[in-house]
Amino acid sequence: MDKSRLAxxxxxxxxxxxxxxxxxxxxxxxxxxxxxxxxxxxxxxTWGGDYARLLNKNIEQPILIPAGWExxxxxxxDPQRRSKMLAEARLPRGTSDxxxxxxxxxxxxxxxxxxxxxxxxxxxxxxxxxxSMKYEYGIGHIYSGKVAVYNPKIxxxxxxxxxxxxxxKHGNKLGIIDIQYQYTLVAAAIAxxxxxxxxEPGKKLLLECRKAGARIYPTNEAFAQGxxxxxxxxxxxxxxxxxxxxxxxxxxxxxxxxxGALAYVSxxxxxxxxxxxxxxxxxxxxxxxxxxxxxxxxxxxxxxxVTNAVVAPDLRERIGFxxxxxxxxxxxxxxxxxxxxVALKGWWDKxxxx
Amino acid sequence: MAAGATTAMxxxxxxxxxxxAAALIGPATFIIAAGLLIPIAILFRYSLDLYExxxxxxxxxxxxxxxTFFSDAYYLGVFFTTVKVALLCTLACLVLGFPLAYVLAxxxxxxxxxxxxxxxxxxxxxNAVRAAGWMTLLGSKGMINAGLxxxxxxxxxxxxxxxxxxxxxxxxxxxxxxxxxTLQSVIESIDRSVEEAAFSMGAGPWAMFWxxxxxxxxxxxxxxxxxxxxxxMNAYATPVLLGGPQFKMMAPLVFGQMxxxxxxxxxxxxxxxMTTTLVLTxxxxxxxxxxxxx
Numbered sequence: 001m002d003k004s005r006l007a008x009x010x011x012x013x014x015x016x017x018x019x020x021x022x023x024x025x026x027x028x029x030x031x032x033x034x035x036x037x038x039x040x041x042x043x044x045x046t047w048g049g050d051y052a053r054l055l056n057k058n059i060e061q062p063i064l065i066p067a068g069w070e071x072x073x074x075x076x077x078d079p080q081r082r083s084k085m086l087a088e089a090r091l092p093r094g095t096s097d098x099x100x101x102x103x104x105x106x107x108x109x110x111x112x113x114x115x116x117x118x119x120x121x122x123x124x125x126x127x128x129x130x131x132s133m134k135y136e137y138g139i140g141h142i143y144s145g146k147v148a149v150y151n152p153k154i155x156x157x158x159x160x161x162x163x164x165x166x167x168x169k170h171g172n173k174l175g176i177i178d179i180q181y182q183y184t185l186v187a188a189a190i191a192x193x194x195x196x197x198x199x200e201p202g203k204k205l206l207l208e209c210r211k212a213g214a215r216i217y218p219t220n221e222a223f224a225q226g227x228x229x230x231x232x233x234x235x236x237x238x239x240x241x242x243x244x245x246x247x248x249x250x251x252x253x254x255x256x257x258x259x260g261a262l263a264y265v266s267x268x269x270x271x272x273x274x275x276x277x278x279x280x281x282x283x284x285x286x287x288x289x290x291x292x293x294x295x296x297x298x299x300x301x302x303x304x305x306v307t308n309a310v311v312a313p314d315l316r317e318r319i320g321f322x323x324x325x326x327x328x329x330x331x332x333x334x335x336x337x338x339x340x341x342v343a344l345k346g347w348w349d350k351x352x353x354x
Numbered sequence: 355m356a357a358g359a360t361t362a363m364x365x366x367x368x369x370x371x372x373x374x375a376a377a378l379i380g381p382a383t384f385i386i387a388a389g390l391l392i393p394i395a396i397l398f399r400y401s402l403d404l405y406e407x408x409x410x411x412x413x414x415x416x417x418x419x420x421x422t423f424f425s426d427a428y429y430l431g432v433f434f435t436t437v438k439v440a441l442l443c444t445l446a447c448l449v450l451g452f453p454l455a456y457v458l459a460x461x462x463x464x465x466x467x468x469x470x471x472x473x474x475x476x477x478x479x480x481n482a483v484r485a486a487g488w489m490t491l492l493g494s495k496g497m498i499n500a501g502l503x504x505x506x507x508x509x510x511x512x513x514x515x516x517x518x519x520x521x522x523x524x525x526x527x528x529x530x531x532x533x534x535x536t537l538q539s540v541i542e543s544i545d546r547s548v549e550e551a552a553f554s555m556g557a558g559p560w561a562m563f564w565x566x567x568x569x570x571x572x573x574x575x576x577x578x579x580x581x582x583x584x585x586x587m588n589a590y591a592t593p594v595l596l597g598g599p600q601f602k603m604m605a606p607l608v609f610g611q612m613x614x615x616x617x618x619x620x621x622x623x624x625x626x627x628m629t630t631t632l633v634l635t636x637x638x639x640x641x642x643x644x645x646x647x648x
Contacts, residue, residue, distance in 0.1 A: 178599035
């Protein structure tokens with residue numbers, strides 16, 4: 001009854017065998033991995049899906065990899081990557097060199113001290129950037145605008161402004177997207193006579209629409225599903241997304257609002273503790289190449305941010321804005337959004353959705 | 355015989371067995387300590403800070419986050435909804451799972467392993483895919499509504515998606531296999547002859563269950579209840595996907611706050627969730643053991 005010795009004792013021999021196996025596997029992994037590139041490794045944080053695929057197709061494969069860079073994508077949502085940057089902030093070396101963020105969040109990360117000021121002397125293509133895309137803290141890569149979208153079968157009078165969209169008379173034919181609360185609030189504020197930093201009129205208007213039966217969808221995809229199955233007929237969305245939905249066969253028409261469309265800019269920043277800042281600048285420069293920008297316009301439906309990109313007229317009509325509309329594009333008040341985000345989300349959760 | 359063998363063991367041997375046991379649990383303990391306990395401690399430290407939009411966190415030692423949570427009717431509502439849903443799902447899993455576990459434990463068919471696999475089958479599918487499946491079943495144009503409207507039982511589709519009921523059904527579907535497997539292994543260890551003895555002494559099926567099977571299976575029942583309750587309290591994917599944006603439970607609330615960057619408040623909420631789960635679990639466990647002490 002000698003229970004003090006266990007049946008599966010790890011003998012020294014077995015331990016050495018196991019250790020050798022682990023070391024061997026590790027060595028194999030090293031040798032089989034990519035040969036060290038001449039210029040080093042660039043880690044780019046980006047959204048997944050189409051964006052990541054197109055970054056690879058239009059920027060990494062044709063421009064960066066032939067130049068000798070090894071490019072790795074860190075794919076995750078915007079909030080997740082921002083949380084990661086926040087958590088890494090104390091480390092001397094972070095894990096990413098370039099991060100893709102929306103314009104509001106580029107501002108937020110810079111003001112939290114997490115990203116570098118951009119040294120435009122290092123970017124040879126920066127001379128072609130549209131001035132409004134040349135931020136102190138990042139470069140705009142692509143942009144679109146929040147437009148009114150509607151299904152002509154269900155909503156027979158075409159809307160021409162945000163005011164026409166956020167009208168309680170639409171009842172439960174108005175669709176609102178939960179994750180777009182920031183832009184929805186600002187659009188409603190503009191519709192109700194407020195502004196980008198006076199959102200109170202917008203809150204009142206949204207509550208009236210809610211009382212009239214407006215539907216809330218969790219994500220852009222759920223919104224598209226609702227549109228497709230005729231559950232509702234009107235709302236606001238990025239013009240680029242509307243184009244993608246039209247391509248997918250959903251019956252939706254986009255109208256740029258008369259008050260001026262809210263601009264959405266997808267830009268890229270450099271974290272302060274980026275391990276390879278030269279690589280980061282190389283990536284930013286590659287993003288502004290004429291070929292890359294034109295390909296993005298065709299593939300994704302967002303507008304280029306460089307002046308030397310040529311967009312075919314029929315494509316421009318579908319995805320782009322006229323010069324007058326571009327002049328009227330409205331930027332969110334980044335400071336106001338940053339300071340009030342938690343309170344706005346609180347109102348959205350507790351009073352609007354309740 | 356055993357006593358003689360024990361005293362025959364030398365002191366060194368008995369000491370040696372304790373040492374090798376420590377060596378065995380050492381690595382796992384280290385990983386749990388480093389990967390779980392230390393981050394929890396850091397999270398707790400965050401919960402005592404304050405959130406400021408421009409500076410992210412103001413370091414401090416304040417209970418303001420906890421006070422905010424308990425003094426706001428909205429957050430208390432989320433809290434009670436979570437506890438209520440978790441309790442309902444646990445109860446439903448117990449009621450639905452026990453008969454199924456009993457049949458699985460007592461069956462002597464050659465397909466027993468296949469039957470057990472069928473019970474676990476829902477878990478083979480990922481959460482998102484399962485939620486998509488629920489949508490095709492419960493949506494306005496889903497199977498159930500198509501049937502109801504098609505046969506004329508209702509004129510307008512019944513709203514089943516994005517309701518509390520959908521979340522409860524979804525959580526039960528996920529947690530039931532855990533309950534069934536736990537109970538099944540425990541019931542298998544209870545000899546059938548004990549039940550037959552009860553029958554032979556004149557007990558009906560209910561008396562046999564309540565006075566013989568239930569007390570004997572109690573350790574397993576407690577384990578199953580604790581497991582499903584913890585899963586229910588911390589459910590994230592099902593409430594988000596089936597409950598929609600307007601249905602809030604604690605875990606999605608934590609995620610939402612962390613996403614906003616409000617780490618102090620998110621940390622406080624996660625601690626409240628963890629503490630509540632621990633307290634309720636421990637209380638239930640102790641109470642059940644005391645009540646049914648043999």
